[in-house]
Amino acid sequence: MRRARHGWHLPEVLLCTVPVVGLAAWLLIGSVADYTRVRRYDDWWTVQLSSAGFLRGRLGAAARLPRALALDDAFDVSTAGPGTLDLRVDPDAWDDLVRGPEPHFGQRLPATVVHDGQAHEVRLRLRGDSAIHWGTERRSLLLQAPKDALLLGRRRTVLSVKAPVATFLSHTLARDFGLLCPETHLVAVYLNGRAYSLMRATDTIDEEFLRRSKRMPGDIFRGDVWAAHERFDGLPRSLFRNAYAWDRTAVDARPRAPGIAPLATWIGDLNRGDVAAHRRLLDRIDQDELARLLAVMLVTGDPHHIDDLHNQFWYRDPTSGALHPVVWDLLLRDVRVPKPGGRINRMWRVLLRDPRLFAATLAELHHRLADETLLRDASRRVEAAWAAHRTVAELDLQRQWPAPRPARPKAVMGILRANAEWLRRRIRDDAKAAVAVQRVGPRRWLVDVQTRGWVGVRIQGLRATDGAAVAGALRPDLDRDGELDSDEPRWEPSRTTMPAGVRGRVTIDPEPLHYRWFVETNAAVDQLRIAFANAVTGEPVSVEPWAPGAAIPEAQCHHPWDLRDPPPPADVTLGGAVHLTEDLRIQTGQTLRIAAGTELRLDPDVSIVARGRILAEGTAAAPITVRPAIAGRPWGTVALQGEGASGSVLRHVTLRGGGGAIIDGVRYQGMVSVYHASRVQILDCELSRNRRCDDALNAVGADLEVARCWIHHANADAIDFDGSSGIIRDCRIEDAGNDAIDLMTCSPRIVGNRLRACGDKGISIGENAAPLVLYNDIRDCAIGIEVKDRSRPALVRNLLAGHDVGIAVSQKNWRYAGPGAPILAGNRVEGAIVPLQCDPAGRVTRVAAEGADLSWLLGPHGLVAGDGIGADATWATQPPSRRVAAARFDASLAHGPHPWRATGAVRRVAARDRHLVAQLRQGESAVCWNGPWNLPDGGWLVVEAAGDPDIQGTVRLIATGGTGVTTPLTVRTAPRFSTLRVPPGRYAGLEISTRCERDDLELRLHRWTLSGRL
């Protein structure tokens, strides 16, 4: 009544309007405050923002609030599986870290990360090079674990909020293309029990990354002048103009390591632009690898983001001097729409002046996109990752603008499929050329071809006007002097590929490139027509006519004929008494032959470096000798470098007094150094008394056979295998200053050797090596065999006598996060003070060898054991058995679902560090894997397990449509193998079933392997 009579009163009006006005003020002031806050950082991301955007974002978030709250309530981190990280941080410390006048970028907070039910202590800090990583409610983080307790085998883990789904896809694609790229996973991150964000977890690029990628530790150069905290004011901003803006995230710290110099030289050559400099550039890179990198950049539509200013990581392999790119921060974009302001970086602009590189890129793309495999696998990966973290991802989609939101799998796969289709079409349709054919003699024709598209062409055949094939010779004007010279060769049509010229600017654009040919027909024809094919797809191409007399423009790019490799020089033969006073270099394609009985004397520091083959075939009666020219002053090295040196043979060669060398920036650590060559044989040789360098024989990334050699008085290690394979057999190694045989990250066979009186270990097996060590006789060393750093050797029937420690199991390098895990079968240790010394975290699996059939253990190595022990035993070779299926269990951030399935009385099954742990309750239970597996000739099933001895278990390989075969599962506190000979047949799955009489028993499954005969 009152209101009706007098209208609204002030209190009522205020009551009704103040909340509305307050809400509006909160929205408006908050939006401006948000804008002010993010604009503290003046970078590419914040310049796109506006207060109006924040206002819309707040309104949108308010509208989505009910859905977000519902999703938030639905989470239960305690039930989350692998791929989910629960960060536990002191809330006040977290607020201090992310708020305040400016975030504390360098500050590290102690935190606990719970992953798959296991807690890890870490320190976390903010990371990222632009405000997108720290300017919103979700921050990119770096987790750093202590050295003695790594987080899932890693010291540092990066969690990035920037476009997690798209970058997960692009980085996994880079790995599909065989590029060096950190392992990448999509993870759901919780903060103090509440959903925080869907993030991309990846490794940092450092020495650990190299070791995980099975690369030799060396320099990793990082180029990043984009990050505002790394200004290089007053200097050229382009990383490919300024070598001093680079730093190193992994450092080759050995004496006389070249540091930044190789990169500076490379960048210098990049800026010279002439053909000689271009050749030097190519010498330092793997062209196929660069082609694969460019291919993946085109598939992901992002040739721009790894640019002149940032995201550059290059690994320099110290054993080859080659630079390898590491993929970092590759985005996913529509390849048809260039990034605004984007520009192909200077390195690509220079390298793309070589038309062969782009031709190789297109060939790679054609091969990868020939069918749907690449896209199907990518789709499966992304869909599975999204499904595993769907709820957190959905919550991220409700976030307030401008927090970066994850794209849905359909959206990212849509971009990828569109890119793939566009590239396929362009490769198919953009082989364009203009051609002019002129008669210049009775049977001679001048053919001018100009490529005008992305894709080159090749000559498919010669035709007469009636379409009949014309026989004749195709002769290129190789020296491009316009005329046919007598030394210009005749080429088959298959060799006539003419790569197209391109120019990198904002996009990669075609540049017309001229090729001149002379055709000499066998018979006179009135008119000559030439059939062309697409150089990549091989499909016929119709070309345009080119008007005679038109001026032919010179291209900016190099001409492939100017860049062709010169023919290798003539082979070199050495015989008699030879005195080398300077390095002898053998080029790729060239062969060095050294005759039996040759006496080589090398001046101090003089080396033989072969990129081609060495065939040094002495005889027992007339060995080849290599000695210092000046007594007491070491010569350098005999180096076999690269694939060109594959197939080299050193037989009956006596080498003494070498000292290693640094040549072309490559450190050769052995008196004989075999780097990246395969099928090398070193037979019946004597290597002794090397000086200065560590090793008498050093092999890196090689495959070689060392047999019946006598290696004595080595300066440090007699034989050092790093990342190499092959066999060391029947050798005699004595009085080495350090180890007789030193193995790192490799799996050779070491059989029937006699190792005596070495300064440290008889055999040192480290850094994730997995060799077979069989029938060796090792005496009088400090340690007989040492197994370190997650190495998994099989030590079978070795005789170890007179050592302080017979077999040691230890950890040396923290990066491998654990000691070794040898298999011991029938070894005999005599006279040792400590027969077996094992780190508490080490794992030793014993196998009864006496009278046992060890073919399951030796078969994969292609060996058959005879009788006896030590070097006098007999053995034979056979084709190795093949691995049909296997499971090893490393805890990782990979999301579920697990490949195994648990049923019955199982409380929990989880992958832990190097084993699968099943917590069992009273009753029956089973853990199963699905096949199918086909074993037409039968094979072996091997299961390695440990646990409570009260567990009774059975291993069953389930036959397709039948019951299969079974064996009892041996469960002891220490690991044991259970083996099962598998009859021929098809198998549907594997079941490991257990029976427990009480609760809280634990079964640890270390691995299982199903192998079949070849």
Next chain:
Amino acid sequence: MVERQHRLQRERTWIAAWLLSAAVSVGGGTWAVLGGAADRAVESAYLSWGARVQRCQQLVDEGRFEAAKAELAKLDRQLPGRTPRHRLATDRQLLLGLLGECELQLGHKRRCLTALERLVAFNPRTWASHHQLAHALRHFGAPEDAAASDAAVLEIHPNHLPSVDALVAHHQEARRFTRAIEVWETYLDALLVAPIRVRLGGDESVVLVVVDGRPQDVRLPLTLPPGWRGALAVATAGYSIELHALAWLRGQRVGQLTARAFEAAALDEVSWTLDACTKRGARDFVAHAAEARLTGVVAAPEYDVAAMRLRVSAFKAVTPELWRRVESCYDHALALGRLEAARARVRVGGCLEGGSLLPSWQTKP
């Protein structure tokens, strides 16, 4: 009743005023946010900090160090940019540099060094900060510390001539000749790329030449008619250069057999017009400023030209005093072979714009 009427009237007035002010505030705020005025205000507030630092710069330039120092000290407390990631980080750097300069001019050693050490610590990747600290340390009589700062400059900017000069002098005076030679040779070998502009007739190209005193071939595709005659202009970007050779490549025509190869032009006969540079020797040109440029008339052969090849060396700046010191160090170290090798790669002269101080178009993104 009348009073009640008045009260109601007042109340209505208040209601109207409140509703009006609320509507104006919300409407104005919305307009400011949606129309971009709020953003412009925020940007302007950030820019005003830069203007304040610039005013201090002006005071320093005018020699009013006390006044500048007082203003800088106030700004130092207020300026938000406290990490190198902040958009005002460059203002913070400028501020600290100016503060150090004021203290230097006022003779306050400790305060000056404190300010400059803060400057270096703020962003250790800025060579100019190390250089300013080195200058201050030398001024206050701490040559060893100054040398360490010079070395820090050269870690980031190995082509910085004043630091090379200072460090060579320092080592020479301490009779560490080998160290002095190391510093000099590191400078000589350090990667530096000169953007040299070559203009031929109406075509202009920027070619990149590595500045190391060694000849480099530069190939430029172009089109010239037979018998073309015109100006060849080379702008050296402040680097001394030597033009070794010029050659022409005959053009090809579709379907025509014409022999071709690069044909040398008579470079010695060219009469050069020199801007900001001088000629020393037959084909050597020493630059004196960033605008150094040589122009000469060249004649193309009597056929179509499709490309030009220029063989050119670019040289780093060297002062006569520095070269004398370097020669003396080589002499004392009995490294005469290395001296001759270095001499072939050196032209005494040049200017700081040739490598030590780079124009902003090269250094800004």
